[in-house]
Amino acid sequence: QVHLVESGGGLVQPGESLTLSCAFSGDTFSNYAMSWFRQAPGKDRELAAFITAVSGVTKYPDSVKGRFTISRDNAKNMVYLQMNNLKSEDTAVYYCHSRYGSVITWGQGTQVTVSS
Secondary structure (H helix, E strand, C coil): CCCEEECCCCCEEECCCEEEEEECCCCCHHHHHHEEEECCCCCCCEEEEEECCCCCCCCCCCCCCCCEEEEEECCCEEEEEECCCCCCCCEEEEEEEEEECEEEEECEEEEEEECC
Protein backbone atom coordinates (compact mmCIF):
# COMPACT_ATOMS: atom_id res chain seq x y z
CA GLN A 1 0.00 0.00 0.00
CA VAL A 2 1.38 3.37 -1.04
CA HIS A 3 2.03 5.89 1.71
CA LEU A 4 2.89 9.56 1.23
CA VAL A 5 4.27 11.90 3.89
CA GLU A 6 4.69 15.61 3.22
CA SER A 7 6.99 17.95 5.08
CA GLY A 8 8.41 21.46 4.78
CA GLY A 9 5.36 23.66 5.19
CA GLY A 10 5.37 26.76 7.32
CA LEU A 11 4.87 30.50 7.57
CA VAL A 12 6.80 32.74 5.17
CA GLN A 13 6.62 36.34 4.05
CA PRO A 14 5.61 37.39 0.54
CA GLY A 15 8.52 37.07 -1.88
CA GLU A 16 10.24 34.34 0.12
CA SER A 17 10.85 30.74 -0.90
CA LEU A 18 9.91 27.37 0.55
CA THR A 19 10.56 23.77 -0.46
CA LEU A 20 8.09 20.99 0.23
CA SER A 21 9.12 17.35 0.33
CA CYS A 22 7.09 14.18 -0.07
CA ALA A 23 8.36 10.76 0.95
CA PHE A 24 6.88 7.82 -0.98
CA SER A 25 6.78 4.25 0.29
CA GLY A 26 4.97 1.00 -0.35
CA ASP A 27 5.58 0.34 -4.04
CA THR A 28 7.93 1.06 -6.97
CA PHE A 29 8.19 4.85 -6.97
CA SER A 30 9.43 5.17 -10.53
CA ASN A 31 6.13 3.73 -11.82
CA TYR A 32 4.12 6.61 -10.38
CA ALA A 33 3.29 10.01 -11.77
CA MET A 34 3.49 12.52 -8.92
CA SER A 35 1.66 15.76 -8.30
CA TRP A 36 1.25 18.50 -5.78
CA PHE A 37 -2.26 19.81 -5.21
CA ARG A 38 -3.32 22.64 -2.95
CA GLN A 39 -6.50 23.72 -1.26
CA ALA A 40 -7.10 27.19 0.10
CA PRO A 41 -9.82 27.87 2.68
CA GLY A 42 -13.23 27.86 1.04
CA LYS A 43 -11.86 26.81 -2.33
CA ASP A 44 -11.66 23.59 -4.32
CA ARG A 45 -8.49 21.54 -4.38
CA GLU A 46 -6.41 22.44 -7.44
CA LEU A 47 -3.33 21.14 -9.20
CA ALA A 48 -0.13 23.01 -8.33
CA ALA A 49 2.42 20.89 -10.21
CA PHE A 50 2.76 17.53 -11.99
CA ILE A 51 5.67 15.33 -13.03
CA THR A 52 5.58 12.15 -15.09
CA ALA A 53 6.90 8.83 -13.83
CA VAL A 54 9.99 8.21 -15.94
CA SER A 55 10.69 11.05 -18.34
CA GLY A 56 10.20 13.74 -15.72
CA VAL A 57 8.05 15.96 -17.91
CA THR A 58 6.45 18.66 -15.79
CA LYS A 59 3.24 20.65 -15.99
CA TYR A 60 2.06 23.71 -14.07
CA PRO A 61 -1.03 25.90 -13.98
CA ASP A 62 -0.52 29.49 -15.08
CA SER A 63 -0.91 30.70 -11.49
CA VAL A 64 2.43 29.16 -10.43
CA LYS A 65 4.30 28.83 -13.73
CA GLY A 66 7.76 30.37 -13.46
CA ARG A 67 7.65 30.35 -9.64
CA PHE A 68 7.16 26.68 -8.70
CA THR A 69 9.35 23.76 -9.71
CA ILE A 70 8.48 20.11 -9.14
CA SER A 71 11.24 17.51 -9.15
CA ARG A 72 11.71 13.88 -8.20
CA ASP A 73 14.53 11.67 -7.03
CA ASN A 74 13.69 8.11 -8.03
CA ALA A 75 16.68 6.77 -6.06
CA LYS A 76 15.37 8.30 -2.83
CA ASN A 77 11.63 7.88 -3.49
CA MET A 78 11.14 11.60 -3.01
CA VAL A 79 9.29 14.37 -4.79
CA TYR A 80 9.86 18.05 -4.12
CA LEU A 81 8.13 21.34 -4.75
CA GLN A 82 10.37 24.39 -4.84
CA MET A 83 8.25 27.50 -4.42
CA ASN A 84 9.80 30.90 -5.12
CA ASN A 85 8.42 34.42 -4.92
CA LEU A 86 5.54 33.26 -2.79
CA LYS A 87 2.36 35.31 -2.72
CA SER A 88 -0.48 35.55 -0.22
CA GLU A 89 -2.69 33.69 -2.67
CA ASP A 90 -0.37 30.68 -2.42
CA THR A 91 -1.59 30.16 1.14
CA ALA A 92 -3.13 26.68 1.25
CA VAL A 93 -2.76 23.14 2.45
CA TYR A 94 -0.47 21.37 -0.01
CA TYR A 95 -1.05 17.69 -0.74
CA CYS A 96 1.25 15.16 -2.34
CA HIS A 97 -0.51 12.87 -4.84
CA SER A 98 0.62 9.72 -6.62
CA ARG A 99 -1.00 7.85 -9.49
CA TYR A 100 -0.24 4.60 -11.33
CA GLY A 101 -3.17 3.41 -13.38
CA SER A 102 -6.12 3.26 -10.99
CA VAL A 103 -3.94 3.40 -7.86
CA ILE A 104 -4.27 6.90 -6.44
CA THR A 105 -2.95 8.01 -3.08
CA TRP A 106 -3.01 11.30 -1.18
CA GLY A 107 -0.77 12.52 1.58
CA GLN A 108 -2.10 14.13 4.73
CA GLY A 109 -1.16 17.64 3.63
CA THR A 110 1.14 20.36 4.89
CA GLN A 111 0.13 23.96 5.59
CA VAL A 112 1.81 26.82 3.73
CA THR A 113 0.97 30.31 4.92
CA VAL A 114 2.26 33.39 3.14
CA SER A 115 1.75 36.51 5.22
CA SER A 116 3.58 39.63 6.29
